[in-house]
Amino acid sequence: MRTHNFGAGPCTLPSDVLAEAAEELVDFEGSGMSLLEMSHRSPVYDRVHRATLDAFRRVAGVPDDMDVLFVQGGASLQFAMAPMNLLGPAQRAGYVLTGTWAKGAFGDAAAVADVYPAWDGADSSYTTAPAPDALVVEHGSRYVHITTNETIGGIRLPELPETDVPLVADMSSDVLTRSIDWSRFDLAYAGVQKNLAPAGMAVIVIRKGVEADASQRLPRFLRYRWHADADSLAHTPPMFPIWIMGKVLRRIEERGGVAGLEARTARKAETLYRVIDESDGFYRSPVDPSARSHTNVVFRLATQDLEAEFRTEAERRDIIGLKGHRSVGGMRASLYAALEQPSVDALAELMEGFAADHR
Numbered sequence: 001m002r003t004h005n006f007g008a009g010p011c012t013l014p015s016d017v018l019a020e021a022a023e024e025l026v027d028f029e030g031s032g033m034s035l036l037e038m039s040h041r042s043p044v045y046d047r048v049h050r051a052t053l054d055a056f057r058r059v060a061g062v063p064d065d066m067d068v069l070f071v072q073g074g075a076s077l078q079f080a081m082a083p084m085n086l087l088g089p090a091q092r093a094g095y096v097l098t099g100t101w102a103k104g105a106f107g108d109a110a111a112v113a114d115v116y117p118a119w120d121g122a123d124s125s126y127t128t129a130p131a132p133d134a135l136v137v138e139h140g141s142r143y144v145h146i147t148t149n150e151t152i153g154g155i156r157l158p159e160l161p162e163t164d165v166p167l168v169a170d171m172s173s174d175v176l177t178r179s180i181d182w183s184r185f186d187l188a189y190a191g192v193q194k195n196l197a198p199a200g201m202a203v204i205v206i207r208k209g210v211e212a213d214a215s216q217r218l219p220r221f222l223r224y225r226w227h228a229d230a231d232s233l234a235h236t237p238p239m240f241p242i243w244i245m246g247k248v249l250r251r252i253e254e255r256g257g258v259a260g261l262e263a264r265t266a267r268k269a270e271t272l273y274r275v276i277d278e279s280d281g282f283y284r285s286p287v288d289p290s291a292r293s294h295t296n297v298v299f300r301l302a303t304q305d306l307e308a309e310f311r312t313e314a315e316r317r318d319i320i321g322l323k324g325h326r327s328v329g330g331m332r333a334s335l336y337a338a339l340e341q342p343s344v345d346a347l348a349e350l351m352e353g354f355a356a357d358h359r
């Protein structure tokens with residue numbers, strides 16, 4: 001039996017994708033070698049590469065006036081690359097501080113550019129999301145940065161904020177689990193290891209022509225244009241996650257694309273929040289109900305000892321990855337794309353039984 005992997009990242013991957021990749025790993029399509037050993041300039045790899053780029057564009061509904069890029073360095077590198085490329089010398093940007101990741105993006109941006117908090121959830125200890133009209137966007141702002149889902153706090157932005165400047169978004173932990181109005185965005189990025197692929201890169205969607213002139217003076221790797229002009233083949237790309245991601249995207253496409261994944265994700269989240277809400281306080285969610293994440297369900301039990309006992313019990317049933325982030329403790333069940341409803345049902349059943357036994 002496969003382990004029920006609720007880990008927050010790297011994510012569980014579809015078992016049929018892993019089996020297919022294992023079969024192809026040593027001898028890719030009769031070529032006598034592994035795809036991983038091939039030149040990234042070979043026609044065989046080129047086809048795989050472009051198929052994954054196209055699949056992401058199709059599944060995410062990315063319009064023709066935006067580029068899709070694959071860049072090594074994960075979402076963390078994008079915290080700096082975004083302001084470095086988009087902000088000219090006299091420009092600023094507002095950041096919506098919803099939790100750990102948004103603050104990380106803000107801190108890195110502050111190291112290279114002029115940025116300010118357009119909203120800060122500190123008053124509510126980062127347990128909620130801003131109302132759409134709650135942002136304070138300073139005059140002359142180039143963009144507003146949002147984190148569509150806070151992976152650690154378990155907070156989801158239920159709606160995009162109202163702004164008259166473009167949005168830039170970190171979508172690492174909910175990419176493709178909700179439909180996206182691309183007209184609002186100049187840039188979005190996601191580390192692929194949360195929903196879509198093994199670790200090793202970020203997928204980036206950038207509107208054509210939005211880079212500041214100053215970006216031309218950046219080292220080439222740090223320029224979005226350098227990657228875009230070469231279809232993300234300007235240097236050796238991370239071939240392994242690109243290969244696997246193509247397979248994952250085709251599975252998502254076959255099952256109704258973003259709409260299908262959105263519905264499956266909402267149902268998984270609802271299953272767990274219902275158990276929490278109906279537990280008479282045995283399980284507690286620290287997050288404002290209006291901002292509850294669909295991909296990272298954070299909850300607490302009465303004591304840390306009880307939480308540890310719960311996790312031990314879970315592991316006996318092959319349910320793993322439930323420990324909250326080391327910065328906040330507690331429990332976190334991550335419900336990424338390849339984690340299926342039966343795994344969630346197994347966790348829900350454990351939660352109900354454990355609560356009944358420990359009241």
Ligand SMILES: *Cc1c(COP(=O)(O)O)cnc(C)c1O
Pocket residue numbers: 009073074075076077101147149150151170171172173191192194201
């Ligand atoms: C995991 C995560 C990151 C960091 O991603 P890396 O690819 O590990 O750099 C950034 N933002 C969010 C929202 C995340 O969940």
